[in-house]
Amino acid sequence: MNRREAVSRVALLLGGTIVGAEFFLSGCKVDKKYTTTTDFAPDDVAYLDEIADTIIPTTSTPGAKAAAVGAFMTVMVKDCYEDKDQKIFLDGMKKLNEASKTKYGHEFVDATPEQRKELLISIDKEAKDYSKNKKKEDPNHYFSLMKQLTLLGYFTSQIGCEQALRYKAVPGRYEGCIPYKKGDKAWAT
Amino acid sequence: MPGDTTGVHMNNKGVAQHTYDAIVIGSGISGGWAAKELCDHGLKTLLLERGRNVVHLQDYPTATKNIWEFGHRGRQPFALTKDNPIVARCYAFGEATTQFFVKDQDHPYIQEKPFDWIRGYQVGGKSLLWARQTQRWSHFEFEAPGRDGFAVEWPVTYGDMAPWYSHVEKFAGISGNKDGLENLPDGEFLPPWEMNCVEKHVQQKIHENYKDRPVIIGRCAHLTKPNQVHLDQNRQQCQARTLCERGCPFGGYFSSNASTIPWAEKTGNLTLQTGAVVHSVIYDDKLGRATGVRVIDANSKTATEYYAKIIFVNASCMNTNLLLLNSTSNRFPNGFGNDNGLLGKFVAFHNYRGHVSSQIDGFEEQYYYGRRPTGMVIPNFRNVRKQEMDFLRGYMVVYGAGRFRGQVKPGMDEIGGEYKDALTEAGGWGVHMSMQGETIPKESNQVYLSKDKKDEWGIPQLVTAVDYDDNDEKIVKDFLQQASEMLEKAGCKNIYPNDTKQAPGLDIHEMGGVRMGKDPKTSMLNKWNQFHNCPNVFVTDGACMTSTGSQNPSLTYMAITARAANYAVEELKKGNIKT
Numbered sequence: 143m144n145r146r147e148a149v150s151r152v153a154l155l156l157g158g159t160i161v162g163a164e165f166f167l168s169g170c171k172v173d174k175k176y177t178t179t180t181d182f183a184p185d186d187v188a189y190l191d192e193i194a195d196t197i198i199p200t201t202s203t204p205g206a207k208a209a210a211v212g213a214f215m216t217v218m219v220k221d222c223y224e225d226k227d228q229k230i231f232l233d234g235m236k237k238l239n240e241a242s243k244t245k246y247g248h249e250f251v252d253a254t255p256e257q258r259k260e261l262l263i264s265i266d267k268e269a270k271d272y273s274k275n276k277k278k279e280d281p282n283h284y285f286s287l288m289k290q291l292t293l294l295g296y297f298t299s300q301i302g303c304e305q306a307l308r309y310k311a312v313p314g315r316y317e318g319c320i321p322y323k324k325g326d327k328a329w330a331t
Numbered sequence: 332m333p334g335d336t337t338g339v340h341m342n343n344k345g346v347a348q349h350t351y352d353a354i355v356i357g358s359g360i361s362g363g364w365a366a367k368e369l370c371d372h373g374l375k376t377l378l379l380e381r382g383r384n385v386v387h388l389q390d391y392p393t394a395t396k397n398i399w400e401f402g403h404r405g406r407q408p409f410a411l412t413k414d415n416p417i418v419a420r421c422y423a424f425g426e427a428t429t430q431f432f433v434k435d436q437d438h439p440y441i442q443e444k445p446f447d448w449i450r451g452y453q454v455g456g457k458s459l460l461w462a463r464q465t466q467r468w469s470h471f472e473f474e475a476p477g478r479d480g481f482a483v484e485w486p487v488t489y490g491d492m493a494p495w496y497s498h499v500e501k502f503a504g505i506s507g508n509k510d511g512l513e514n515l516p517d518g519e520f521l522p523p524w525e526m527n528c529v530e531k532h533v534q535q536k537i538h539e540n541y542k543d544r545p546v547i548i549g550r551c552a553h554l555t556k557p558n559q560v561h562l563d564q565n566r567q568q569c570q571a572r573t574l575c576e577r578g579c580p581f582g583g584y585f586s587s588n589a590s591t592i593p594w595a596e597k598t599g600n601l602t603l604q605t606g607a608v609v610h611s612v613i614y615d616d617k618l619g620r621a622t623g624v625r626v627i628d629a630n631s632k633t634a635t636e637y638y639a640k641i642i643f644v645n646a647s648c649m650n651t652n653l654l655l656l657n658s659t660s661n662r663f664p665n666g667f668g669n670d671n672g673l674l675g676k677f678v679a680f681h682n683y684r685g686h687v688s689s690q691i692d693g694f695e696e697q698y699y700y701g702r703r704p705t706g707m708v709i710p711n712f713r714n715v716r717k718q719e720m721d722f723l724r725g726y727m728v729v730y731g732a733g734r735f736r737g738q739v740k741p742g743m744d745e746i747g748g749e750y751k752d753a754l755t756e757a758g759g760w761g762v763h764m765s766m767q768g769e770t771i772p773k774e775s776n777q778v779y780l781s782k783d784k785k786d787e788w789g790i791p792q793l794v795t796a797v798d799y800d801d802n803d804e805k806i807v808k809d810f811l812q813q814a815s816e817m818l819e820k821a822g823c824k825n826i827y828p829n830d831t832k833q834a835p836g837l838d839i840h841e842m843g844g845v846r847m848g849k850d851p852k853t854s855m856l857n858k859w860n861q862f863h864n865c866p867n868v869f870v871t872d873g874a875c876m877t878s879t880g881s882q883n884p885s886l887t888y889m890a891i892t893a894r895a896a897n898y899a900v901e902e903l904k905k906g907n908i909k910t
Contacts, residue, residue: 201748203755214404221408262746270745293754297736298404300397306755307736311397313571313701318525322698328736328757331398331702 174249176235180228182216189235190215192251194292196258203305206296214295215288227282234284238265303330346638351377351602353899354624354639356609356654359456361872361888362645363587363595364499368896369643370600374903377637378595379607381629382452385431385459387588391578393427401426420837421449423460423576431459431576439792441781445834446795448649448841454605455588456647457839458885460576463552463584463704465505465886466727467496469514471715472880479714479723482677482772483848485877486858487891489516495890503585503889504561506705507550515547515710515882522555523548524705528697529732529760534707536821543712544817549705549729552585552886564590571701584704606630608788611658612642612667612868619662620909621868627788640910641867641899644845645892648873649778652678652844653793655870656780668862671852674845676777679879681840682726682768682803684830685810689762689823691732698734698757706731711769711881713809722805726768727881728814734760762823764814768806769881770799770835772843797835840884842876860895867908871895 177186191212198206206212219231238261242250246257253261262285269285276283296302303309307330352374355365362378369376384390398404405426412419415435424432433450440448451457470489477484493516500519508523526534526548534546553569554561566582566589575584582589595601606629613636615622623638644651652675658667666674706729713725735758743750776798780791811828818826835841848854851863854877860869871892873884880887902908 197746198751199748201752205751217402218406221410222403222406224409224413259744259747263744266744266746294404297754298398300399303397303399306751310701311395311572316524316571316699316701316703318527318530318699318703320698320700322696322757324695325756326698327755328734 174239174251176239178232178236180216180220180232182220186235187212187216189239189251190288192258193238193262193288194295196255196262197289197292198296199255204301206292209296209299209301211292211295211299214299215291218291218295219287223287227287230282230284231287234288237284238288241265297330349623349636350638351375352639352903353377353641353643354379354637355643355645356624357456357645357647357650357872358454358587358592358603359451359645359647359872360458360461360587360885361892362456362643363458363591364889364892365643365645365869365871365896366595366601367591368893369900370595370598372897372900373598373600374900375600375602376595377602377604377639378592379609379624379626379637380454380456380603380605381608382454382456382605384603384605385453385455385578385588387578387582387586387593388580391580392430393577394574394580396427396577417447418449420447420833421839423462427574428460428576431578438786439784441784441792441794443794443796444798446797447834447836448795449836449839450647450650454592454603455586458586459578459588461586461839461885462883463575464708464883465500465503465507465518465550465552466708466710466882467516467518467550468492468880468882468887469512469516469710471514472878472882475724475880476878479718481723482878483846483850483853486847486849486854491858492887492890492894495894496886498893499886499889501558502560503552503590504554504557504566505550505886506553506555508548510545510547512545512547512710514715515708518550520550521553521558524551524553524555524703526707527699527732529691529694529762530707530730532691532694533730533732533762533818533821533823537709537817540820541712541817543715544709544728546707546709549708551705553704554583564594566590569704571703573702573704575704608790609646609654610634610788610790611654612644613638614658614660614662614667614865616661618909621667621865627790629788632788640903641869641908643892643896643899644868644870644874645872648678648841648844648876649793649795651870651872651874652778653780653790655845656778657790667868668845668855668864670864671855673774673853674855675779676774676844677772677846678776678778678797678841678843679770679772679876680797680835680842681838681879681881681884682770682799682806683766683838684803684807684833685726685766685768685814685828686831687764687811687814687818687826687828689764689818689826691760691762691821691823694760720805720809722802722809723771724769724802724806725881726766726806726810728764728766728810728817730762730764732760732762734758762818762821764818766807766810766814767838767840767881767883768803768810769879771802772846772878773800778844795836797841799835840873840879842873842879842884845870845874846877847875848877859898860891866902867910869895869899 191207194206194211269283308327309330358380476482507520569583610625656666709728711725737754784792
C-alpha cells in the first residue's frame, strides 16, 4: 500500500472524501525510493505498471497494467538481462521519474494520464533518435528496453493474446488463404 | 587400453541374462527404426539409451502450455545462456524445450575448430526436436560422388533405396504433393499442406522466370490425414499448433517416442534400457566377430556387458564415431573396423549460412489460419545434370511468407491507445528465403578422441576438427545472389541478404566418419551398412553417409536403417552371419 492508497483508505473509513486530501497529499509527501537493485518491491512494480499502461493503455481491450506487465518486466530484468542492461534499466527508472519531476513538478505516478503520455512520447522520440545513430557496442537506451519489455509482456500475456490479438491454441488445421479486412485482429502466434 | 575401465566395478550377472538377439545403441530417429524392424521380425532386441526415459504423452511437461504460462514467455534466463552458449544458439532451445537438450557444461567436448554440437540425450533423442522435413534423395545425389569425383561412390542406388523410402514413409506418415520431379522423387504421401497467397505468387513468378526451379510445398512427417497404420500407433491428425519441439500430445509428427518405440514394445520383443552409456563395442579375436557392448551406468558408473548376435550402432553421427573410435581390441587397435585409418574422417554437414529477408506490397486483404509445420522447397538447381558451376554440388532453397503484426503509420505517436490498436492489426507481408547447402566430405574434416580429457564415465572426450572450405563460400555467395534475384523478380522489396557465418554443427545435420562404400580400402561399411571387416555390426545413423546431398537427411537415415535391419534379419535366418 502506498501513501495515496493509505490516505484514501482512511478517507473511506471516515465515510467520505477528506476535503483537501489532494493538498494534504502533495503538501507533505516525500519522494518514492525506487530500487537500485533487481530486488524489486511492490512500489517498483506499480511504477512500471504505470509506464507500461501509458505505452499500452486500456482501449476497447484491457491495457498493460491489467496484463501485469510491470511484474513481467521485473522478472525479465532480473533473470534475462545481463548486468549492463540491468543497470541501464534501473538507472532509467530513476531518470524517467526525474524527468517527470522536472517537467511537471511531481513524480511519474502522480502525473496525470495526459502528462504521462506527453512525457513518454518525448522520451520515446529521444530513445529512437539515440538508437538510430547507436553503434552495436554502445549502451542501449533505457526506454528502448522498457518499451520492448512492455510490448513483449503485453502481447504474450493472456489478455494480449486472447483479447487484443486473435489466438487459437489448437487451430486444428491450416488454411493458406482467408479474407482479411482492415481492423481485423492479427494472430498472436 | 582395450576395455579399460580402471576403477569401475564389473557387474556381470551371468552371460545368459545379458544376451539378446540384437542390440541397438541409441533410441533416436534411426535407432528407433532399427528396434522396430528387428522386433517386428521376432528378434529379442535390447535398445540402449544413455539418457532418461521420455514416455510419449506422459513426459511432455510443456506440451499444452500457453505462452503466458511461462515465466519468461519462452525466453531463456541470461545465466543459462551464458553457461551454455552452444546449445543456446539452437533455434529450438527455449524455456519450453530446455528439458530435451544437452547442456554444454554437462557433456564437454573439444573444438579444434568451432563446431556447435547440438545433442538430445533421452529416449527418442533428437527425434523429439527435429524440424520434421522429409525430402527423398534422387538418383542425382547417390550418383554425385562417382560422377563428380569426390568422396567415394555410394554402394547403393536410388533404385535400391526407393522401396525402403516407401516403407518408412507409409509408417511414419509423410505429407506432400506428388510433384513428379526427377531431382526430388515423390513418395507415399498424405495430403500436402497449403501455400498461402504470397507464397503462391512468389512460386508463380519463379516459375515464369526460371525453367529449372520448380517450387513445391515441403514434404514433412506430419499426419495431415492419418491412415489406419497411424491410428494403430495411437497417433492423431496434426493440429497445426507448431509447438512440436515440446513433444506432441496428438502424436501429430513422427518421433521414436510416439511411433517406433511403443510399436516395438507392443511386440514383446523389446527391452529398453535407459541410463546406459555405451563405452565400446566388444570384439572377440577368437570368434572373429563382435560379441556385444560394454555399458557404463550413467548414475552408478558401474560397467556391464551385454551380448548379441548383431549390433546396430545408432548413437547419432558424432557419438557413433566416438564410441567406435573408443572400441579398441587386438584386432582393431585404432578403433572398431578401422583397418584403413578412415574412421572419424570425411565428416560433412549442411551449409545453412545464407538467409535473405524481404517484404512485398499488396495482398492486404488476405491472411491465413493456423500454423503450418513446413515451407516452400526449391530442389537443388545447380550442377544437377552436369558440372556447370565453379563449385561442386549445390543447395536446396526453402522459403515462406507471413504477415508481420502492426500497422503503425509514419508520424503516429508510438505511445498510447492509437499505437496499441495499430499494433493489434495484421501488418505487411514478409518473404524469407534460406538455404541447405551440400558440403563435400574431406579427410581433413574429422573427429578424433582426446588423448588426455575424459568424461565422467571414463570415456575420452571427442575433438571436432570440421570447417567450411572455399566450395562452401562459393555456394553461400551463389545462394545469396540467386535468392535475392528470385525475390526481386517476384516483386519483393527491402531485400536483405545475410551470411550468418554460423559454425558447422548448428545445422544439426552432421554426417559421415563411418562412411559406406564399395571398397574396404576407402570406406568402412558395405552397401548393407555392415562393417566390411565385421559383418555383424551395422551403422545406420548419419555416420554412415558417404555424401550429404542437399535434402534433409533424417528420412534417408530411416530408410537405410529399415533396409539394413531387414537384411540383417534375412542373413541371420540364412546363417550367413556368424553367431
